[in-house]
Each structure stands twice: as C-alpha cells, then as structure tokens.
Amino acid sequence: MEGLHSVDNVRLLQTQEEIRMQQQQQQQQNWNVPNQQQQFEQNVQDLFGIGQTSPQANNEMVGYSNYDPFTSANTKDVNTSAFMTALCLNAMLFVALIGGYELFRRFFPSVYSPKSSIGTSRTRDGSSSPSLSSPTSSNAASAAVNINTQIPLGWVTGVARASWSTVRKSGGLDSYMFLRYIRLCFRISITSALWGMIILWPVYSSGGGGAKGWYFLSMANLQQGSHLMWVPTIFLWLQTLYVIFLMNEEYKHYLECRVDFLARGEGVENSQQHMYSLIIERIPHELRSDRALYDYFNRLFPRKIHSTAVVLNLPDLERGSKKRKRVLRRLEKSMICFDVKGKRPYHVVGRKRIRCCGIESSPILASFGGRNVDDDDSESDSRLPQKGEKVDSINYYSRELTVMNEKMARMQHDKIELAMKGNDSVRASQWIAHAVDRVSTAAETTLSSNTQDDGLITGFGSSPGRRKPLLLTLLDRIGVDFISGGITYIQQNIDEVVDSVVGATMSSTGFITFKDLHSVTCAAKTPLFHKPDVLIANMAPESRDIIWENAHVNLGWSRGREWTANMLLGVGAILWSIPVASIQALATADQIATVPGMGWLETLDGGNVAAFVNGYLPVVLLLTIIMVLPHIFYAVALLYEDRKTRSDVQKSITGRYFYYQLANIYITVTAGSILDSLNEIIEHPTNILAILGKSLPNVVGYFATFVMTKLLVGLPMILMRFGPLARMLFIKTCFREKYLTEKELYEVHYPEKYSQLWYGWEYPNLLLVIVICFTYSCISPIILPVVAAFFLGAWLVYKNQILIVYSPHYESGGTMFPMVCHRTLTGLICGQLTFIGYSMLREGFYQALMTFPLPVITIKMMDVFKNLYEVPGKNISVERAVELDMQRNAASAFSQNLYRQPVLREKSAEVLGGSSVRRFASGGDSLGSSELTNVVKVNDSGKIV
Numbered sequence: 001m002e003g004l005h006s007v008d009n010v011r012l013l014q015t016q017e018e019i020r021m022q023q024q025q026q027q028q029q030n031w032n033v034p035n036q037q038q039q040f041e042q043n044v045q046d047l048f049g050i051g052q053t054s055p056q057a058n059n060e061m062v063g064y065s066n067y068d069p070f071t072s073a074n075t076k077d078v079n080t081s082a083f084m085t086a087l088c089l090n091a092m093l094f095v096a097l098i099g100g101y102e103l104f105r106r107f108f109p110s111v112y113s114p115k116s117s118i119g120t121s122r123t124r125d126g127s128s129s130p131s132l133s134s135p136t137s138s139n140a141a142s143a144a145v146n147i148n149t150q151i152p153l154g155w156v157t158g159v160a161r162a163s164w165s166t167v168r169k170s171g172g173l174d175s176y177m178f179l180r181y182i183r184l185c186f187r188i189s190i191t192s193a194l195w196g197m198i199i200l201w202p203v204y205s206s207g208g209g210g211a212k213g214w215y216f217l218s219m220a221n222l223q224q225g226s227h228l229m230w231v232p233t234i235f236l237w238l239q240t241l242y243v244i245f246l247m248n249e250e251y252k253h254y255l256e257c258r259v260d261f262l263a264r265g266e267g268v269e270n271s272q273q274h275m276y277s278l279i280i281e282r283i284p285h286e287l288r289s290d291r292a293l294y295d296y297f298n299r300l301f302p303r304k305i306h307s308t309a310v311v312l313n314l315p316d317l318e319r320g321s322k323k324r325k326r327v328l329r330r331l332e333k334s335m336i337c338f339d340v341k342g343k344r345p346y347h348v349v350g351r352k353r354i355r356c357c358g359i360e361s362s363p364i365l366a367s368f369g370g371r372n373v374d375d376d377d378s379e380s381d382s383r384l385p386q387k388g389e390k391v392d393s394i395n396y397y398s399r400e401l402t403v404m405n406e407k408m409a410r411m412q413h414d415k416i417e418l419a420m421k422g423n424d425s426v427r428a429s430q431w432i433a434h435a436v437d438r439v440s441t442a443a444e445t446t447l448s449s450n451t452q453d454d455g456l457i458t459g460f461g462s463s464p465g466r467r468k469p470l471l472l473t474l475l476d477r478i479g480v481d482f483i484s485g486g487i488t489y490i491q492q493n494i495d496e497v498v499d500s501v502v503g504a505t506m507s508s509t510g511f512i513t514f515k516d517l518h519s520v521t522c523a524a525k526t527p528l529f530h531k532p533d534v535l536i537a538n539m540a541p542e543s544r545d546i547i548w549e550n551a552h553v554n555l556g557w558s559r560g561r562e563w564t565a566n567m568l569l570g571v572g573a574i575l576w577s578i579p580v581a582s583i584q585a586l587a588t589a590d591q592i593a594t595v596p597g598m599g600w601l602e603t604l605d606g607g608n609v610a611a612f613v614n615g616y617l618p619v620v621l622l623l624t625i626i627m628v629l630p631h632i633f634y635a636v637a638l639l640y641e642d643r644k645t646r647s648d649v650q651k652s653i654t655g656r657y658f659y660y661q662l663a664n665i666y667i668t669v670t671a672g673s674i675l676d677s678l679n680e681i682i683e684h685p686t687n688i689l690a691i692l693g694k695s696l697p698n699v700v701g702y703f704a705t706f707v708m709t710k711l712l713v714g715l716p717m718i719l720m721r722f723g724p725l726a727r728m729l730f731i732k733t734c735f736r737e738k739y740l741t742e743k744e745l746y747e748v749h750y751p752e753k754y755s756q757l758w759y760g761w762e763y764p765n766l767l768l769v770i771v772i773c774f775t776y777s778c779i780s781p782i783i784l785p786v787v788a789a790f791f792l793g794a795w796l797v798y799k800n801q802i803l804i805v806y807s808p809h810y811e812s813g814g815t816m817f818p819m820v821c822h823r824t825l826t827g828l829i830c831g832q833l834t835f836i837g838y839s840m841l842r843e844g845f846y847q848a849l850m851t852f853p854l855p856v857i858t859i860k861m862m863d864v865f866k867n868l869y870e871v872p873g874k875n876i877s878v879e880r881a882v883e884l885d886m887q888r889n890a891a892s893a894f895s896q897n898l899y900r901q902p903v904l905r906e907k908s909a910e911v912l913g914g915s916s917v918r919r920f921a922s923g924g925d926s927l928g929s930s931e932l933t934n935v936v937k938v939n940d941s942g943k944i945v
Contacts, residue, residue, distance in 0.1 A: 079213055080213050080214060081608075082612060082701075083701055083708075085608065085611060086612065086705050087708060087712075089612070090708060090711075090712035091712060093712065094712040094713065094716055097713070097716035097717065097719070098153075101719045102152050110728075110749035110750065111728055112719075112721065112805070114750050114755060114804075114805060115803075115804050115805065115807065155800065156796065159799050159800045160799075162799065167179055167799065171757070171803070171806060171808055172811045173258075173261050173811065173814040174647075174759070174808060174812055174813070175757055175802045175806065175808060176257070177254060177257070177814035177816070177817040178757065178759065178762070178798070179795065179798060180250060180254075180817075181250075181766065182766060182791055182794050182795045184246055184247070185766060185769070185773075186788065186791035186794075186795055188242070188246060188773065189784060189790075190788040190791075190792075192239055193785045193788045196235075196777065197781070197785075199231065199235060200231065200232060200235060200778070200781045201782075203222075204216070204217045204219065204222065204781075205217055205221070207221040207222035207223060207226065207228060208221070208222075213701070214701045214782060215700075215780070217780070217781065217782045218700065218779060218780040219232060219778070219838065219842060224842055225842070225844065226844075229839060229844040232847075233847040233850055233851055235777075235778050236778045236835055236851060236854065237850075237851075237854065239777060240828065240854050240857070244857075244858070244861050247821055247825070247861075247865065248865070250821070251821065251868070251869040252869070254814060254817050254869060254873065255869045255873050257814060258814055259876055259880070262275055262813065262876045263275070263880065272890040273513055273890070273893075273895065273898050275517070275520075275539075276513055276514050276517060276520050276894070277512065277514070277520070277539075277540035278512045278514075278520060278523060278537045278539060278540050279510075279511055279537070279538055280293070280509065280511070280535060280537055281508065281536040281537075281538075281555040282533055282534050282535060282554075282555055283310070283509065283535065284508075284535075285506075288310055288422055288508065288510075289310055289419065289420060289421055289422030290308050290309060290310055291422070292422060293510055294307075297512055297523075300523075301514070301523065304515050304519040305512065305513075305514060305515070306513040306515050306891055306896075307512075307894070307896040308510060308511065309419070309510060309511045309896075310419055310506060310507065310509070311509040311510060311551045311552045312418070312419055312505055312506065312507060312904075313506075313552040314415060314552075314901065314904070316411070317408070317412070317415060317903050317904070320408050320411060321408065321906060324404040324405070324408060325909070327397055327400050328909045328911065329743070330353075330360070330393070331397035331398060332741045332911055333360065333362070333739075333741060334393035334394045334397060335911065336738075336739060336740070336741055337393075337739065340738050340739060344392055344394060345362075345394070346390055346391065346393060347362070347396075348363060348388065348391075349385050349386065349388065349389050349390075349396070350387030356734075357727055357731055358744060358748065358751065359731065359735055359748070404909070405908040405909060408906070408908075412903075412904055415904060416904055418505060418506070419506075419904075507551075507553075507554070509551055509552060509555070509644075511540055511899035513896075513898070515891040516881075516885045516891070517881035517885050518885050521875055521876060521877070521878050523537055524538065524874075525875060525878075533556075536555065538874075539875060541645045541812065542810055542811050543899060545645045545646050545810035545811070546644060546645055546646075547638070547644055547649070548902055548903070550644050551644050551901070553642040553644065558641055558642050558643065558644075561640055561641045561642065562641045565640060565641055569636070569656055569660075573659065574663075576664065579625065580625070580664060587613075587617045587621050588617075588618075589601050589602055589611075589614055592613065618702075626661065626664065629656075629657055629660055630657055630758075630760055630761045630764075633652065633760070636652075637653060646809075646810050647812035647815060649760070650758070650760040650816065651760075651815075651816055651819060653760025653761070653764075654764055654816065654819065655819065655823070657760065657761075657764035658763075658767050658768075661764055661767070661768045661771075662827075665768075665771070665772075700776055700779075700780040700782070700783055703772050703776065703783060704782070704783045704786055707787055707790050708786055710765070710769070710790060711786065711789055711790040714765075715790075715794060715797045716797075718801065719797055719800070719801075721754065724751065727748075727754075728748060731748050752809065755805070755806065756807060756809045757798075757802065757806040757808075759816055763816065763820050767820065769790055770787075771827035771831070773787045774828045774830065775827075775834050777831065778831075779834070779835060818866070818869065818870040821865065822865075825862050829855045829858050832851065832854045832858065836848045836851050
C-alpha cells in the first residue's frame with residue numbers, strides 16, 4: 001500500500017509540474033503578443049516618420065503621433081453654426097436665382113432656349129429673324145424637351161424624362177459622354193452615401209471618442225487603435241471595387257459609342273469623309289505638295305487615295321480675308337443706315353470706330369471735319385481716298401470691296417497652285433538644311449561602319465564591307481562620334497526651327513482622304529516610314545474642330561512649347577500657395593474689423609455675422625480666383641502652344657485645371673506652402689501619408705460648405721446665364737435694333753462664345769467634387785449626401801442646357817471621356833492615400849497595411865482601361881472596316897476641298913440684296929459688289945468718291 005501511495009504522489013507531482021510549466025508558457029506567449037504588436041507599431045511609426053523628432057535646434061515636430069484634430073491649434077474648420085448660416089444664405093440665393101430663371105426665360109427665349117427660338121420672329125420684309133424686343137411664345141422651349149413653361153419648374157419633369165438618344169441627337173457624342181460622366185459620379189456618390197449612413201454613421205456615433213460637431217460621425221470619434229476601424233477599411237475596399245466596376249461598365253459603353261461614331265460619324269458635318277481621312281504630321285520637304293503627297297501614298301495604297309491637301313502658312317491671305325470681312329460689315333452697316341434714315345451716310349476716312357459685343361459703331365465724329373473731294377479727283381477711278389477725306393460711305397466701301405475681291409481671288413489662285421506643285425525655288429532656309437545635311441552625310445560616311453558588329457546592333461540588309469581604319473576607330477573612342485551625332489541631331493531638328501521661325505509657306509502638316517475604310521484603318525495603325533518621327537498619321541479631326549490659324553505649325557515646335565508651358569505651370573502650382581494663402585488670411589472677420597469703421601463686424605448679432613463671414617467669404621473668394629485659371633490655360637494652349645484643334649485645347653485646360661485644383665485643395669487644408677511640404681518630403685520621403693492624414697480630414701466642414709455653395713448657387717447661375725443675359729440687356733439699352741445688320745442681330749442673340757459647352761471649364765469642376773467625395777467617403781461620410789445632391793442637380797441642369805441651349809460647334813467623338821476617367825481614378829488614389837495616413841495617425845496600423853494594395857490595384861486598372869478601351873477606341877478594327885466597305889461606297893460624295901483651308905475656299909464677298917438689305921433667310925437675293933456699285937449709281941445721282 002505504501003508503494004502505491006508513493007507512485008500516486010510522484011504522478012501527482014509530475015502533473016502539477018506540467019500544469020505549472022504550461023501556465024508559464026502561456027504567460028510567456030501572452031507577454032510576447034503585445035510586445036510583438038508594439039514592435040510592429042513602432043516599426044510602422046519609424047517607417048512613416050510618426051513619432052520622430054527633428055534634430056533641429058528648435059525641436060520642431062516632424063511626426064504626428066500625438067496629433068489631436070480638435071485642439072485649438074488645429075481647429076481651422078468651418079463649424080456647424082457657420083455652415084447653417086451659409087446654408088440659409090445659399091437657400092435664399094437659390095430661391096432668388098431659380099425665380100429669376102423662371103421669369104427671364106419667358107422674356108428672353110433666345111438666351112435661355114436658343115435652340116427653340118431661332119426663326120420665330122419676323123423682320124419688316126417678312127423674313128425670319130431674331131428680335132430684340134418681342135419675345136417668343138411661352139412654350140418656345142417645348143419643341144426641344146416637350147415641357148410646359150407655364151408651370152413654375154415645369155421644365156424639370158420634361159428634362160428628367162428626356163431619353164438618352166434625345167440627348168445624343170441634340171448635343172452630339174461629346175455632350176452625351178459628359179452627361180454620362182455626371183451620371184457615373186452620381187451613382188458613386190449616392191451609393192456611398194446610402195451605405196455610409198447605414199454602416200458608417202452608427203459605427204462612428206458609438207465610437208466613444210468624444211468628438212463633437214462634424215466629427216461626431218467620423219473616424220475622429222473612434223478611439224485610438226479601436227477595432228472598429230476595420231469597418232471603414234472594409235468599406236473603402238468595397239467602394240474601390242464598386243468604382244472600378246462602374247467605370248468598367250461606362251468604358252464599355254464608351255467604346256460601343258466610339259466605334260459607332262467612327263463607323264457612321266453621327267453628328268459630324270460631311271461625316272462620311274471625315275471618317276475616311278488622316279492628318280499627317282512631319283511631312284518631309286520632298287512631299288510638301290498636294291501632288292507629291294498624293295503620288296507617295298498612291299504608291300503605298302494603289303488606287304485607294306481620293307485627295308490630299310497640304311496645309312499652307314498664309315498670314316497675308318488671312319489678313320486680307322479679315323480686312324474684306326471688315327469692309328463687307330461696314331458696307332452692310334452703311335446700307336442699313338441709308339435704309340433707316342433715307343439719306344446717304346458719309347464718313348471721314350481714317351476715323352476710328354468702336355466695336356463692342358460684336359457690334360461696330362459708326363465712325364467717331366463721322367459728319368464733322370474732313371476734306372471734301374473735288375469732282376475732278378473723283379472722276380479718276382484709280383485714285384483712292386486718303387485719310388482725312390470725307391466720302392460717301394456706300395460708294396467707298398462698295399469700291400473697296402470690289403478691289404478686295406479681285407485681290408483675294410488672285411492670291412487664292414496663286415496659293416492653290418503653290419499647294420498643288422510645291423515651291424521649287426531654293427530658299428535660304430533650305431540651303432542651310434542642305435548644307436547641314438551634306439556635313440552630316442560626310443561625317444556619317446567617315447565615322448561610321450556597317451561592318452562592325454558589337455553583338456547588340458546589326459545592320460538590316462547590309463553587306464559586309466571594308467573594316468574601319470584603326471585611326472577612325474580611335475577617334476570614335478575619344479568622343480569624335482559625339483560630334484557626328486550632334487550634327488545628325490541638328491540636321492533632324494533644323495526643319496522645325498526654320499519652319500517656325502522663318503515661316504515657310506509649305507508646312508509639314510497635311511490631310512489625306514482615302515476611298516475606303518480598310519485602307520485608312522491600315523494606314524492609321526501601320527508605320528508609314530522607317531523613321532518613327534516622319535509621316536506620323538492619326539485619324540483626322542472634324543473640319544470644324546481644326547484651328548486653321550495653327551494648323552501649319554510644326555508638331556515638334558508645338559510639343560517643345562508644350563513642355564516649356566508644363567514646366568512653368570508646374571512652378572506656378574508650387575507657388576500657388578502665395579495668392580491662395582493670402583486670400584484665406586485676409587478673408588476673415590478679424591482682418592476686416594481692422595479696417596477703420598468696420599470694427600462693429602465682430603460684435604454684430606452676437607458674433608453670428610462674424611461666424612458667417614469666416615465660413616462663407618473664403619469659399620466665395622476661392623471660387624472667384626479659381627475661375628481665372630481656365631482663361632489663362634486657354635490662352636497658353638491657343639496662343640503659345642499653337643494647338644491645332646479645339647478639342648485638344650479643351651483637353652489641355654481640363655488636365656491643368658484639375659491639377660491646380662488638387663494643389664488648391666492641399667493649400668486650403670494645410671494653409672501652408674507646397675514648397676515647404678516638398679522640402680519635408682525630400683528629407684523624410686515617407687511623411688507624405690502623415691501629411692495627408694493630418695490635414696485633409698480636419699476640414700470636412702469647409703468642403704461641405706464649398707460643395708453646398710456650388711449646389712445652391714453655382715448650378716442656378718449656370719441656368720441664369722448671366723453673361724449672355726447681361727450682354728443682351730446692355731446691347732438692348734445702348735443700341736437700336738433698326739441700325740443693326742442681320743449678322744449683328746444673330747451675334748446678339750446667339751453668340752458663339754455662349755452657345756457651346758466649354759468642357760475645359762466644366763469637367764474640372766466635376767472632378768474637384770468627386771475627389772472630395774473619395775477623400776471623405778470613409779473618414780467623414782457626413783459630406784456624402786451633399787456631394788450626391790450636387791451631382792443630381794448637375795445632371796438635371798446640364799441636361800437642360802444640352803437639350804435647349806448648347807449647340808455643338810465641333811464633334812470629337814467623346815475623346816475627353818477616357819482622360820476624365822483617368823483623372824477620376826487619380827482622385828481615388830488620393831483618397832486612398834489619405835485614408836492610409838489617417839489610419840496610421842489613429843494607430844490603425846493593421847488597417848493601413850490592409851489598405852496598401854488599393855492604390856496599386858487602382859493604378860493597374862488605369863493601365864488596363866487604357867489598353868482595353870482607350871487605345872481600341874482610336875480606330876475601328878480592320879474587320880469592321882471591311883464589312884462597312886462592302887455595305888456602302890461613300891467616296892462618290894467626297895469633296896476635294898473639305899480639308900482645304902477655309903481662307904482658300906472663300907468666295908467673293910457679297911451683300912444680301914432684295915427689297916431690303918435685311919435679308920436673313922438663306923434664300924434671299926444677293927448682289928455682287930460690282931452690281932451693288934451700279935445700283936448705287938442709279939439710286940444716287942452723285943459721283944462715286
């Protein structure tokens with residue numbers, strides 16, 4: 001029995017020892033887990049500069065580990081009371097603007113529904129014409145969208161129910177894709193807002209972080225390192241996948257519409273020929289004529305070429321065309337004056353005129369002073385009146401128009417012959433090019449050898465020859481081959497400099513029209529020359545899209561200036577903080593109160609007015625300064641870079657405006673300088689996430705006010721069209737309708753500047769709002785309903801304008817849509833990086849690590865979308881081209897002059913005639929300038945001066 005007890009005791013002791021060992025191991029594991037987690041968190045802090053201190057003497061903080069977004073030092077946001085005050089004011093402005101729109105659109109239909117009001121009024125002779133005084137009927141716009149204008153806001157239902165096919169037919173594919181993009185942004189924002197209210201709002205409200213105001217429903221209300229931070233992390237993953245899914249669906253639809261456009265050319269003048277043509281850049285000197293270019297391409301594509309047209313540099317002809325138009329305009333003005341007053345108008349040659357809003361006044365002091373012309377002098381037809389002489393206006397401009405018509409006809413004939421045959425004379429610039437070419441050829445012959453094979457480069461079709469002498473080989477090794485390469489480079493680029501500086505008549509740009517789609521598709525997708533920078537072919541833009549004044553500019557010269565402009569504008573973006581920060585510093589109630597006599601502002605209404613000024617004035621001033629930027633970008637693209645198409649100008653404005661607005665956001669939220677932040681990022685490259693996470697989530701109130709202002713004030717202002725309205729009221733006040741010609745009347749009511757959709761202005765404004773949506777969708781989802789309301793209002797407003805206001809002046813086939821989607825994904829990446837940085841500041845290191853793949857996935861999808869949809873959308877497939885060629889033969893209706901410069905196609909200027917000079921209808925009789933002079937002689941017994 002004792003033995004058994006001893007065995008049991010030993011076993012009991014062993015069991016207790018094993019239990020004690022297991023407990024110690026468990027305690028050690030429990031002790032190691034927090035140590036491992038703390039070590040991981042410390043590694044993340046060290047990696048991204050969180051919690052580090054700078055070795056500078058002033059001990060400034062570089063990291064943000066102890067960052068609190070609600071301290072007095074960091075609270076720069078618009079509080080909820082200021083937001084509500086701004087909301088009340090914006091609501092009153094909204095009611096006033098919508099009421100004004102409902103009132104004015106009944107009395108000024110040519111401003112608010114020009115597509116429906118054209119041709120509704122009649123002139124004295126019974127022809128149709130716009131009128132300054134008599135409005136059209138109240139249902140003028142009903143023809144476009146089938147709305148009842150008698151009921152306030154009755155147009156909303158009609159616009160909302162208008163089909164997408166109606167939108168495309170009314171505005172073209174460019175406007176159609178613009179509206180589809182707004183719809184895409186609305187779907188993203190409304191879905192994010194809905195699920196944000198269902199999921200994120202309850203999670204954030206129960207976070208227990210003690211945040212108040214805007215931040216009660218934000219990540220700031222979660223405790224540091226809370227496990228609830230996994231909810232917004234998963235939400236961001238789902239949102240990113242949803243955005244990619246929606247964008248993929250829209251890209252598919254874009255490709256379908258784009259291919260259909262390339263096949264049928266819907267909405268394009270001379271649509272068939274436009275789709276059969278190419279624009280050729282970098283044409284060598286030997287091919288710079290219509291005949292030489294035709295022969296070259298006819299050799300490549302036998303019997304497939306319809307016509308060719310080389311663009312000419314015609315500054316003298318363009319000046320003559322402008323002068324002839326000015327003479328015709330003044331002749332029509334003189335005839336209107338004679339028709340109204342019943343007596344012949346006179347003016348003094350050389351007296352200045354004032355041109356305002358497209359209307360030219362009579363000469364200043366037209367009836368006073370001036371030297372009368374003797375009858376003996378007036379009998380000589382060869383004598384032209386000199387400055388200071390008083391002449392009969394109708395006779396003077398009639399004879400000047402005759403002279404201009406004859407001069408322009410001769411110049412057009414000479415230039416067309418030059419375009420056909422080319423310039424055979426050797427200019428000085430050509431001599432320089434040939435000289436450099438001879439030097440380069442000699443250098444290449446001396447310093448190059450096709451027989452040496454270094455294992456990397458092999459000659460194509462070369463035969464073995466004599467080995468290079470040892471001396472020349474040694475010269476190559478010591479750098480003489482660098483001189484030869486420099487000479488070759490100069491020879492390759494001298495044409496661009498000479499053509500741009502000297503101004504050669506025959507440019508390096510031309511157009512080729514093929515007879516079938518198969519040939520033009522193969523030519524657009526295949527290298528035409530063994531050198532990649534010669535004969536660059538792309539699908540030709542629509543003739544209305546071309547800026548003919550810039551069409552002759554060399555492509556290399558234009559790209560060089562584009563690079564220079566991008567560098568300068570990049571520096572401007574870095575220094576953009578100077579004006580923006582100055583405005584933000586001065587647009588406060590405290591600063592305004594320092595002005596003598598304005599101290600009452602701080603105490604008025606218990607400080608509510610001061611709160612309103614602090615919340616509203618910076619937003620208004622920021623919107624104002626942003627409005628100046630597109631005009632600067634437009635001037636740079638058109639006048640400095642010499643871009644050749646209107647759509648390319650709008651693309652340039654869109655891209656630059658977008659990046660400036662991103663810089664604007666950064667400066668707004670940090671109230672600092674991009675240059676200072678760049679210095680910090682250079683010293684600590686990983687601090688960029690901490691910078692974004694520290695600054696952006698702290699100003700949700702500001703951006704909520706910003707988007708709300710754009711919704712309640714910005715969109716109604718688009719409806720109100722203050723520019724055309726003020727222009728019409730000014731003209732109606734300062735000018736009398738009876739003294740205006742038909743061209744001036746049309747320009748008054750339907751000015752080209754205000755009758756088209758300026759994509760370079762509108763797309764960046766939408767991009768700015770969607771970037772704000774991506775930035776705050778997970779951090780502060782309270783802003784999402786405001787963003788969704790904005791895109792819903794934008795869809796309604798722009799759809800109304802496309803249906804009854806905007807008329808497309810060119811059609812690019814929706815080519816801006818891929819670029820805008822690319823910028824949208826760029827904004828999504830900015831939002832993802834901001835979330836990662838903010839998560840790390842909130843000690844959500846695992847959540848930040850989980851989110852790191854999202855920017856990589858988004859960048860990859862940008863490349864996928866480009867290869868899958870954007871590149872195939874540039875041309876139709878060869879298979880589709882062959883099918884279309886079998887179905888139709890469109891070449892029989894082509895014109896050889898479609899891509900001939902308009903200044904070469906202008907006919908002799910004529911004055912509209914008939915019983916009255918007010919003949920607006922296209923079927924009106926017309927009088928040539930010589931016939932007009934004879935009529936003047938019959939009607940007036942005086943002599944022609």
